[in-house]
Amino acid sequence: MDRTRVTRASVMTPAERVMARCDELARISSTEGGIERVYLSPEHARVNRLVAEWMREAGMTTRQDAAGNLIGRAGPAAGEAPALVLGSHLDTVPDAGRYDGIAGVLMAIEVVRALRAEALPFALEVVAFWDEEGTRFGRALLGSSAAAGAWDPGWWELTDAAGTTLREAFLDFGLDPGRIGDAARRPGDLVGYLEAHIEQGPELDEGDEPLAVVSSIASARRFRLDIAGEARHAGGTPYDRRRDALLGAAEIALAVERVCRAEHHIVGTVGELQIHPGAINVVPGDAHLSLDLRGEFDGDRDRVWRVIQNEVAAVTARRGLTWSAREVHEASAVFCDPLLQGVVGEGIRSVVPDRAGEAPTLFSRAGHDGMAFASVTGVGMLFLRNPDGISHHPDEAVSGADVDLGIRALAAAVRARAVA
The missing domain is CATH 3.40.630.10 (Zn peptidases)
Known part of the structure; x- marks a missing residue:
């Protein structure tokens, strides 16, 4: 000592x-x-x-x-x-x-x-x-x-x-x-x-x-969301042919903010975002993002997660993407x-x-x-x-x-x- x-x-x-x-x-x-x-x-x-x-x-x-x-x-x-x-x-x-x-x-x-x-x-x-x-x-x-x-x-x-x-x-x-x-x-x-x-x-x-x-x-749930699109040439692919996973993920992150702002004592955060292949001249084919969702009451938190899932489904359908979510943490x-x-x-x-x-x-x-x-x-x-x-x-x-x-x-x- x-x-x-x-x-x-x-x-x-x-x-x-x-x-x-x-x-x-x-x-x-x-x-x-x-x-x-x-x-x-x-x-x-x-x-x-x-x-x-x-x-x-x-x-x-x-x-x-x-x-x-x-x-x-x-x-x-x-x-x-x-x-x-x-x-x-x-x-x-x-x-x-x-x-x-x-x-x-x-x-x-x-x-x-x-x-x-x-x-x-x-x-x-x-x-x-x-x-x-x-x-x-x-x-x-x-x-x-x-x-x-x-x-x-x-x-x-x-x-x-x-x-x-x-x-x-x-x-x-x-x-x-x-x-x-x-x-x-x-x-x-x-x-x-x-x-x-x-x-x-x-x-x-x-x-x-x-x-x-x-x-x-606060109660908490954490998820990993995977967004799948198609990686293609950045110069040769017109917008109406693109299935850009990054733009889908960005729209999802904004939807999380919009949904949670409208709620009392519910906060949602997208703290991580990775894309693949991650090249300057390639349309992103895959995106992986986190979601941290917290609320004072479990029921309100779970209801908001269902709303967010509907938003994700709408974004990915509109952009020709597919998605999946995996829960990695839950605390009442x-x-x-x-x-x-x-x-x-x-x-x-x-x-x-x-x-x-x-x-x-x-x-x-x-x-x-x-x-x-x-x-x-x-x-x-x-x-x-x-x-x-x-x-x-x-x-x-x-x-x-x-x-x-x-x-x-x-x-x-x-x-x-x-x-x-």
């Missing part, structure tokens, strides 16, 4: 430590000039070692579970008392910001530090989940799914861009695929899960509010536990000046590990203001003042849960 670094951290305020450590973790990346940390990578191992040091310095014992998640525990040992779990994730998207997930883990460590001398009726655990984003293997929430006992054996054959299977990556990382079940948590050992997270949108910023209670986490909406919503609200009211009435309440359009973990325990979430609402981008931000409020509000929520 770097004793100079520990000494320097010890004289900081909790919020200063969180901000400084977010900066320190941002330097651990697989890419130069940006931030990218993916599941079961050398960066995963390095970050787990460093954050485990910070957990131990705050008074926790630490372990890595069978899925590679990092867990710190303070208070009675496992089996002697149930645990209230605090946490978030440490993996990132490509070219990421430095606060998405990371701030929540580091704030949780500070809450444990603040409360370690207090008598609580439960242990406190900080869990740093991995692969919330699904960047490497295309499947989100792998770490929290393992912790929830919801591992799908079919996932072992998922591959990354280099062709490495998830099973091979486990072995390379030093994990035993045969022991993945050991990561599963038992409901009787838990009293709930609380997560602090930056809002990945602008509502708090626009309302000049630093913190909010999260009411639910998760509603936060009423008791935990209440204690988070109580925590916010206790620290935000002039907050006499109810704390602001938002639903999360972004997915979180709580979506998986909710199958074993109640979940609650605290949102922090994110200036301009930008996330999954290097300009992602949060202020030290809001982090300070968030730490104190989360600690107050833990105290409120202790007497609830």
Whole structure:
């Protein structure tokens, strides 16, 4: 352990430590000039070692579970008392910001530090989940799914861009695929899960509010759409003979925007588009695009998907194209536990000046590990203001003042849960 670094951290305020450590973790990346940390990578191992040091310095014992998640525990040992779990994730998207997930883990460590001398009726655990984003293997929430006992054996054959299977990556990382079940948590050992997270949108910023209670986490479905046309010579093929897959895909992307703009609390995004053969003098014969569809309620999300399918069918028929869709991810909406919503609200009211009435309440359009973990325990979430609402981008931000409020509000929520 770097004793100079520990000494320097010890004289900081909790919020200063969180901000400084977010900066320190941002330097651990697989890419130069940006931030990218993916599941079961050398960066995963390095970050787990460093954050485990910070957990131990705050008074926790630490372990890595069978899925590679990092867990710190303070208070009675496992089996002697149930645990209230605090946490978030440490993996990132490509070219990421430095606060998405990371701030929540580091704030949780500070809450444990603040409360370690207090008598609580439960242990406190900080869990740093991995692969919330699904960047490497295309499947989100792998770490929290393992912790929830919801591992799908079919996932072992998922591959990354280099062709490495998830099973091979486990072995390379030093994990035993045969022991993945050991990561599963038992409901009787838990009293709930609380997560602090930056809002990945602008509502708090626009309302000049630093913190909010999260009411639910949006449902999501993700698809791969394949559009087939005909590749032909760009100069020799007249327009009435063209079956241009790229133009069909572009029209579909615009239709997604048009359909979702007309809906309340439904967002659809085409984030990826590839064409073949991809030559400057060839009419594109094939196009492949992604669709990320999210909504507050599962039924509304599914209804909009049916509308989009009709739009795709109309576009492709008109342009002489064919299409198919493959679903690659589905997550139902998760509603936060009423008791935990209440204690988070109580925590916010206790620290935000002039907050006499109810704390602001938002639903999360972004997915979180709580979506998986909710199958074993109640979940609650605290949102922090994110200036301009930008996330999954290097300009992602949060202020030290809001982090300070968030730490104190989360600690107050833990105290409120202790007497609830």
